[in-house]
Amino acid sequence: MKKDVVAKKKFGQNFLIDESVVRQIVEAMPHNDNIIAEIGPGLGDLTKHLVNVKSVIAFEVDTDLCKLLNEEFKEEMNTGRFELRCGDVLEHWKANLLDSNYDLVANLPYYIATNIILKALADPHCQSLLVMVQREVAEKFSAQPGDKDFGSLAVITQTVGHAGIVIEVPPEAFNPPPKIHSAVLKIVKKTSRSSDTGLEDMLRVAFAQPRKTLLKNLSAVYDKEEVSNALEAMSLSPTIRPHQTTTANYHQLYKKLPRSLDGRSEQYNNRKCDAKSSSKRYENK
Secondary structure, X not given: OHHHOOOOHHHOOOEEOOHHHHHHHHHOOOOOOOEEEEEOOOOOOOHHHHOOOOOEEEEEOOHXXXXXXXXXXXXXXXXXXXXEEEOOHHHHOOOOOOOOOEEEEEEOOXXXXXXXXXXXXXXXXEEEEEEEEEHHHHHHHHOOOOOOOOOHHXXXXXXXXXXXXXXXXXXXXXXXXXXXXXXXXXXXXXXXXXXXXXXXXXXXXXXXXOOOOHHHHHOOOOOHHHXXXXXXXXXXXXXXXXXXXXXXXXXXXXXXXXXXXXXXXXXXXXXXXXHHHHOOOHHHO
């Protein structure tokens, strides 16, 4: 039956077929008693290894694959080792994806990967992530200060825990092979992403134009003199670029600057249009 399944482009399906990569993913899983949440189990090639070590709750949007998985894992479902929830995971996902602590392990569809990761970082029940994503996305989440890819996503990630790339995966590890390289990203959380969006609003402006100085970017919304004074108080050069400072410094900047981007300052109301035109969504940083 598996041989008859054709990947559907609308769901971003690229089935992982390299057993050595699957084994490395399983070996990199955290050693705890948490349930595994798997998004996009596909043909179940990773799932069959996961259920051997932990209980798995899987989310699959493709109804044809749901039928296959229900048949393939009938025994595991009867013993409670496997539960399949069919439908769009983003519709299932409110504040918490599951009612108890879990680890997210998945070969994520590329088109929703960033959104899924950000939701997991905000979910207090999610303790860690081990996810296959586009290599460029993994590099943005795991970048360090000074790296060209260091941006909003890296600051958000470092705020809640630490991240690293476990494996780089070539296109031929999948069927059909994607046009890009992939990587397995691991994030271990120590806290959850705050519901206060003020810091993230500031980061959107700070990284809006990475080649410009941090002072120039922030001055699009904040008073230039206030930004300059804040940078000087932190012993940061006025010519420093957004990727050249640290997560800790961004938190310090957020405390020093007026909270103009989250509605707590009248200053923002006068500059809101400028902020929207000069900034991009941080998911693209």
